[in-house]
Amino acid sequence: MANQMPLNRTRKAGFIALVALASSLTWSPLALAQSCSFLPVIGGDGGINVAKRVDAPKVSPFGMLLGRTNWNTDFAVNQPYNSYKLFFTAQSTEKARYPITAYLKFSDGTNLQVVNELMAPPLGKGAMFGPFQAVAGKEVSQVNFKIGASADPGSTGFSYRISVQGCN
16 A cells, blocks of 8 residues: 555656646647538539428339439538538438439549438438548549439438538
8 A cells, every 4th residue: 555655646746737738738629620611512502401301203104214313412512621411301301212322423523422322210300411521633623412312212201301512
């Protein structure tokens, strides 16, 4: 027991020195936190959340695809960001399957797929995808969410909400 007393005093002195050093530093955990902004929806009303329903593609009596599906939603990147976070929330009361893909689209016309998932979350639940780092030497111009797939007709008729953040 006598040997433990100096060790305890040493630990206590070390702890006090560590606290004194930490209190003299000018940084804080909040200073290290990311600053994120929601991206606006392209073609929307300026909002940052999109609520949609997965519609089935329109097909002619001859089996030809008519018009476009509502599966794709693009978000405008209005300034450079270091990373991107994508948010998906199920809005259907019945159990639904959501085929989800997402892409970072670059100003040179190329893209990078960052999400390829099939989810079946309950009402009000979903996922945050990312953060996905920006690609060196490429400028992200849009973030694309695609909810729905021709290969999964059982995923139609269900509602969801999506949004995207750019972070520095």
